[in-house]
Amino acid sequence: MAFTICTWNINSVRLRADLVAALLREEKPDVLCLQETKSPVDKIPFPIFEQLGWKYAQARGEKGYNGVAILSRIPLEPVEHVDWVGKGDARHVAARLPGGEVVHNLYVPAGGDEPDVATNPKFDHKLKFVDQMAAHFEGQDGEAVLVGDLNIAPGEDDVWSHKQLLKVVSHTPIEVEKFEAARARGGWEDVVRKHLPEGKLYSWWSYRARDWDAADKGRRLDHVWATPGLAARSQSARILREARGWEKPSDHAPVFVTFGE
């Protein structure tokens, strides 16, 4: 079964339910994976999305922080999530599509400001999280897609300035090394770069820039990975940069990948 999947860090699904609805109406991704929903599951406005045809959902949430949700117009079966680093937080939700493909929707910790595990427990948490991702998916069987805000921009062309970001959390060498190890050990392929191999590519621009569009100091923090069989079916990828310019936007843009039969 062919499908288009989209991943989007929405930064509050309740505040931006109208933006989610606009994306569903205008872009019609079969499966929409949201991060930073910042809402208990029972307060997510699912009826708005159901009315538009996205009547299947799997979500995990907490009050105020984190939170991940999968909205779908094709049926979903629940799949057990992982309690990464034993924190009991809502950073992973998973579901199975009718074709048997498993969708993993992840929100990797941002990691704080200082890239030093000795002084910054958030950075330690982030590195442990990515290490556990590597171990967890190693030797997996079946087809799967892993999407989400992975909070790491691995390549030189995934940031506005490789040199100026080498000591900035999200692009430090230790993060990039662990990120690539997690991807390789899980047998994942980066199906966004597969289809958009050349040039700068960003999915996030800080709220703090005076003019995010003109300054264009972005980073590619949001990713779509697929297992080899599914990656072979991938047909195209796209980042909806214009969504960053919508009224009261998320600081992340939606990332899409289309898979064929």
Added chain:
DNA sequence: ATGGTAGTCGCACTA
């Protein structure tokens, strides 16, 4: 070198 913005469990924490 600093500070800039945004969201929520808001007068503090996260991103």
